[in-house]
Amino acid sequence: MTTASSRYPNVFDAGLPTVEYQHLTDPDEAHARIARARRQTPIALGPYGPEVLHYELVHTVLCDPRFAMPRGLGLDAQGITSGSLWHRASTNILSLDGDAHHRLRRLVAKAFSPRATARLQSLISTTITELVSALAEAGGGDVVSDVSRRYPTPIICALLGAPPQDWHLFTAWSDDIMKIFDWNVADDEPVITAAWDQLDAYLDHMVAHRRNTLTDDLISELIRAEDDGDRLTRDELLMLAGALLAAGTDTTRNQLAAAIQCLCDHPEQWALLARQPELAPQAVEELIRYYPVSFGTIRSATEDVELADVTIPAGTLVVANTAAANRDSGVFDKPDQLDITRRGVAPVLTFGGGTHYCLGSHLARLELTAALQVFTSRFTALHRTGPAPWKAITGVTGPVTLPVATQCAGLISRSD
Known part of the structure; x- marks a missing residue:
């Protein structure tokens, strides 16, 4: 049916096809299902609401102010509208829009700039080299448990100013906190809340100490952050540091494992990158386009919005399917083909878009670029x-395990 003010039918009454892939554990099958839906329609109905599948429409949803981040990160769709977890989610920078969001982004911009994260380059190189060397010396192993899971957390520890021996604490906390995005929060809430409480206590101690001994780490930068006399509060400091930890560890380690899996399955691309390591930054962009570990992000319509000949009612939860956008044949030539030499293409949308574009994207790109160069230089x-x-x-998402055999200098060793 249409409303009096709309030319188009309600998105839920327009006879749109459905798409469901969230339960799958095979990314290729998930991409195939999404592709079938995308060929039929620019918008399909998923289990959480309408899913926008075409590149330009996804870009619109990410950038148009009529689509805002849902308060509480969408927890209300899972029946959670109060309590400690709801408060944390609804005051998180990911959940804010408008002046509140702009204020926080403005205050922390320098701390997350390419120049600020570039100082970690030496540590990034040393960390990934040690992990890959251990994999080579063992003759193989599991890329997930032996390399990718161990990689980004020491970097985040250094960025925050935490001692490297505490990386395992941050890894465990990140594992549990990121369950807030898994659509099983009704069961996971106690675990998520406990991890967040422990992280806050740890960071609170760091903040108290740094106020008297400022250094060059992120906590100190956040304390220094000021704009026309405006400063971050204690709660905002803890929230931002915690958000970086969760987002900066879980996504990067999963994306690295996914990238290595993809290159294993495309040996000609591995060989090309080994011959031309300068292609690594392009390879990162192509791999996060082809095998992203986040298939989309959610927004909420703040008013009735006409989009692709349907009306999306105010309050509707909308999935901006960035994985679908990144394989839109109207934008990318041969989108289902991995090509690390791909040039002159539209920006991939894996890191989002608009005012909520990922703050940690520079650091993630640095880490992934260094890792690809080390892997392909060490292993044939x-x-x-x-x-x-x-x-x-x-x-x-991402690989749970990735067992491999290594091939170095023409010799092949196999893992058990």
């Missing part, structure tokens, strides 16, 4: 020795 090839199932395609 990696050979998968078993299946690499992914976690369910909700929230942040």
